Amino acid sequence: MLNPEAKLNPNIFSADLEQKPVRDGYGDGLILAGEKDPNVVVLCADLTESTRSEVFARRFPERFFETGVAEQNMATIAAGLGISGKVPFISSYATFSPGRNWEQIRTTIAYNDSNVKIAGHHSGISVGPDGATHQALEDIATMRVMANVKVFVPCDAVQAKKATLAAAQIWGPVYIRFAREKTPVITTNETPYAPGKAEVFWESKKPEVAIIACGPLVYQALLAARELEREGTGSIVLNNHTVKPMDEAKVVEMARRCGAVVTVEEHQVMGGMGSAVAEVLTKKCPAPMEFVGMHDRYGESGKPLELIEKYGMGVKDIKAAALKVIKRKK
Amino acid sequence: MELHEEKLKFLEETAVKIREAVIEMLVEAGSGHSAGPLGMADVFTAFYFHILNHDPKRPDWPERDRLILSNGHICPVRYAAMAYAGYFPIAELKTLRKINSRLQGHPHRTSLPGVETTSGPLGSGLSQAIGVALAAKLDKAKYRVYCFVSDGEHDEGNFWEAVMFAGKNKISNLTMLVDRNNIQIDGFTENVMPLEPLREKYRSFGWNVLEIDGHSFEAIVDAVNEAKAIYEKPTVIVAHTIPGKGVSFMERDYLWHGKPPTKEEAAVALKELRTLQGKIESEHQ
Numbered sequence: 001m002l003n004p005e006a007k008l009n010p011n012i013f014s015a016d017l018e019q020k021p022v023r024d025g026y027g028d029g030l031i032l033a034g035e036k037d038p039n040v041v042v043l044c045a046d047l048t049e050s051t052r053s054e055v056f057a058r059r060f061p062e063r064f065f066e067t068g069v070a071e072q073n074m075a076t077i078a079a080g081l082g083i084s085g086k087v088p089f090i091s092s093y094a095t096f097s098p099g100r101n102w103e104q105i106r107t108t109i110a111y112n113d114s115n116v117k118i119a120g121h122h123s124g125i126s127v128g129p130d131g132a133t134h135q136a137l138e139d140i141a142t143m144r145v146m147a148n149v150k151v152f153v154p155c156d157a158v159q160a161k162k163a164t165l166a167a168a169q170i171w172g173p174v175y176i177r178f179a180r181e182k183t184p185v186i187t188t189n190e191t192p193y194a195p196g197k198a199e200v201f202w203e204s205k206k207p208e209v210a211i212i213a214c215g216p217l218v219y220q221a222l223l224a225a226r227e228l229e230r231e232g233t234g235s236i237v238l239n240n241h242t243v244k245p246m247d248e249a250k251v252v253e254m255a256r257r258c259g260a261v262v263t264v265e266e267h268q269v270m271g272g273m274g275s276a277v278a279e280v281l282t283k284k285c286p287a288p289m290e291f292v293g294m295h296d297r298y299g300e301s302g303k304p305l306e307l308i309e310k311y312g313m314g315v316k317d318i319k320a321a322a323l324k325v326i327k328r329k330k
Numbered sequence: 331m332e333l334h335e336e337k338l339k340f341l342e343e344t345a346v347k348i349r350e351a352v353i354e355m356l357v358e359a360g361s362g363h364s365a366g367p368l369g370m371a372d373v374f375t376a377f378y379f380h381i382l383n384h385d386p387k388r389p390d391w392p393e394r395d396r397l398i399l400s401n402g403h404i405c406p407v408r409y410a411a412m413a414y415a416g417y418f419p420i421a422e423l424k425t426l427r428k429i430n431s432r433l434q435g436h437p438h439r440t441s442l443p444g445v446e447t448t449s450g451p452l453g454s455g456l457s458q459a460i461g462v463a464l465a466a467k468l469d470k471a472k473y474r475v476y477c478f479v480s481d482g483e484h485d486e487g488n489f490w491e492a493v494m495f496a497g498k499n500k501i502s503n504l505t506m507l508v509d510r511n512n513i514q515i516d517g518f519t520e521n522v523m524p525l526e527p528l529r530e531k532y533r534s535f536g537w538n539v540l541e542i543d544g545h546s547f548e549a550i551v552d553a554v555n556e557a558k559a560i561y562e563k564p565t566v567i568v569a570h571t572i573p574g575k576g577v578s579f580m581e582r583d584y585l586w587h588g589k590p591p592t593k594e595e596a597a598v599a600l601k602e603l604r605t606l607q608g609k610i611e612s613e614h615q
Contacts, residue, residue: 041468065464073491076454080398080461083439083447086468088461104454104488112439112448 001229002222003200006239007190013226019182022216023121025157026178027052029164030089034060040168041081043067044091045074051091051121051178071097075104075116082114087168094120094136094177098143109173110148117167118143122180124215124266125294125311126304135299136177141271143175144244150174151243152195153265153273155218156186159241162193170195179266181304183216186239198247200254202226204234208329209322210254212238213264214273217292217313221264224318235322243273248280255287260325262290264318266308269293288328290321333551337380341547344414345375346603349576351410351423353599356590359427362435365573365586366480367407369511369544373569374411376550377476386416389444395473396462398446400455401480401509402436403588408445409433417444453486455479456506460496463504474558475504482514485523496564497536505557506566509544511573513584528568537566544569576603 002008011017034040034056041063044053048066057064067074071092078088090097098105098118109116120143123136144151152167152174154160160178167174192199201218202211202225213221218239225235238254240246255261261281263274269291281287292313299307308314333341352367377397378384384394399408406426413420418432425431432442436450447458459477466473483489496504508528516522525531532539538560542549550569557565573587574580577599580591591599602608 063468067491067495070488070491070495072454072488073457073495076457076488076492077461077464077495079454080447080458080463081465082461083458084462084465084469086461086465103451107448107451108454108458 001203003203006192006199006201007188008201009185009188012184012186012222018185020157020185021182022154022157022160022179023052025154025160026119026121026164027055029161030056031059032161032165033168034063037087037168039085040087040089041065042089042091043074043078045069045071045097047092047121051119053091072101072104075101076108078116079104079108079112079114082109082116083112087115087117089117089119091119091121093122093134094139095122095134098139098175099136102142106146110146113148113172115171116173118173118175119178120175121178123177124179125299125307125313126179126181126183126216126266128181128304128307129301131301132298137268137294137299139175139177140243140265140267140273141275144276145271148173150195150245152176153214153241153243154178155215155239155241156183158185158187158189158191159193163195163241166195177215179216184219186219186222196242196245196247198238198240198242198250200236201239202235202237204229204236206234207236207258208234208326209260209262210236210238210258211262211264211318211322212240212251212254212277214240214243215266217264217266220308220313220315221318223315224322227315228319228322233322233326240273240277243276246276246280248284251277251280252285255281255285259329260288262292262318262321262325264292264313266313267293269295288325290325292318292321333380333548338547341375341379344379345371347414348375348407348410349603350600351413351420352406353577353591353596353603355406355410355423355426357593357596358424360590361427362406362590363403363588364580364590365513365583366401366404366509366511368577368580369571369573369575370404370407370478370509371575372545372547373478373507373509373550373571374407376547378411378415380551381554383473386412386444389417393471393473396446396459396475398455398459398462398475398477399437400449400477401452401483402449405437408437412444418442452480452483453489456489457492457495459504459506460492460501463501466503477504477506479506479508481508481510481512481519481525484525493532493535493537500562501564502561504564505554506564508566508568509571510568511571513573513587515587517584532566536563538563539566539568541568542570544571545575576607578602578607
């Protein structure tokens with residue numbers, strides 16, 4: 001059953017569940033951050049509406065900078081602002097930022113310890129019709145491998161707002177990953193959220209597998225858990241929204257209790273959140289694992305849910321992975 | 331900020347000391363770049379000993395002018411100028427590129443107070459300087475931002491993105507100085523990737539352009555003063571320098587871009603510097 005302490009959306013399993021793009025939470029969070037701290041500034045590379053930076057630009061025009069289609073310049077200007085007392089947020093699609101400007105982020109933001117927040121939009125295959133060029137599937141890996149960078153993957157628009165505000169209030173470089181399409185609003189304003197603290201969203205009486213998910217696929221994980229329970233298999237769903245620094249204690253606790261783990265992410269399984277979980281468990285609590293995500297290939301154009309199904313990240317895939325990993329338990 | 335005779339003599343003598351320090355650092359380190367640091371020694375001397383509003387004892391003084399070095403590989407000359415200006419002990423220069431040193435092979439902001447940005451990978455300094463200049467404008471701060479760039483790094487796309495941005499946004503509290511020494515690792519800039527006509531390029535991007543002899547203290551100081559008086563545009567000072575300046579066998583030879591002298595070569599170089607290439611008898615001899 002849903003964990004009552006998570007105070008999730010009560011309509012979560014109803015047909016008229018509210019849907020909202022995760023990126024909307026970026027705009028909302030920027031306004032909150034901008035109101036609280038006059039040093040918050042926002043930069044965007046010609047995607048002001050799409051990244052929801054325009055909400056901030058309208059409210060605080062003097063603190064908004066348009067760089068044109070120039071993600072490398074956006075990152076490096078932000079680096080200069082971030083070492084001069086400002087709290088810059090840079091906004092573009094994740095394939096371009098941190099895709100195209102990875103080295104600038106490494107040298108001038110991360111190694112330089114500049115207080116820049118990197119907002120990577122249009123992440124995952126659910127970007128849909130734009131096709132594989134615009135579907136970021138590597139950004140968790142390329143950001144988490146960078147020393148001095150934190151990685152947040154909010155699961156819905158409400159959590160995205162909280163993550164954006166939290167990033168503004170933490171010193172140092174943070175990468176936040178946002179999705180494009182409307183997805184279920186899973187959490188509420190009352191849902192506990194703190195960077196580095198994973199939340200149990202679902203817990204069966206006798207859990208046999210821990211499903212550790214991040215991003216909008218947390219919803220698919222919950223649907224899978226509900227079906228599994230109906231069919232007699234208990235599970236736990238953990239919303240692992242902070243990939244770095246990861247809530248290691250919680251991840252280990254889940255693996256210890258369940259003895260098997262499935263990770264779920266809209267990202268390449270190589271180097272992604274699942275890999276990060278495996279790095280922790282291999283050392284502290286080895287357990288059989290299955291990885292739901294992209295398996296070493298690119299996406300294509302299509303509708304978001306069609307793509308999620310075709311590329312093996314849907315509810316049935318999560319269920320299959322859960323049953324498979326349970327069988328592997330000795 | 332006029333330059334009187336006595337100050338000019340002091341700057342000339344200081345620049346020689348800084349060049350000597352560069353040679354000594356490089357031979358001690360056994361790796362590093364020779365030509366660029368020697369070519370920019372006069373510019374660094376002019377800035378650290380005359381132009382910059384700074385306090386070596388308070389490297390984090392909020393009102394200090396910011397000097398951002400984009401082509402981080404010439405950092406030995408910056409380190410030498412900083413040491414002689416009083417930022418840290420001159421003896422520490424010998425730790426360049428060694429383990430546990432604050433003097434990283436390419437400069438790291440948080441390792442050494444007074445180094446404003448981390449640099450080395452090329453083409454990213456100007457945009458960082460723009461960010462610092464924008465912060466100054468938001469804070470209504472009076473400090474000026476100076477950015478030194480190389481000619482070779484004009485090949486980078488990131489660099490021209492920054493040039494466009496500064497022109498469009500009239501970042502006039504920023505002055506850039508281009509070390510126009512005509513060499514890069516693979517050869518002469520005009521052979522590797524032609525930059526000329528450089529002056530016209532900058533003009534068309536909305537910049538105020540000044541062109542000077544990068545070894546003339548008067549010209550450097552005058553150009554910086556002129557740039558301060560221009561409010562409607564950012565200014566670029568194209569400073570023509572001789573790579574390897576002061577050491578005859580290094581001058582204008584791109585093969586000296588990326589290597590240090592041997593012990594024997596260093597001895598010859600130091601003798602040349604101390605005698606101003608044979609023009610005077612050295613007091614050290």
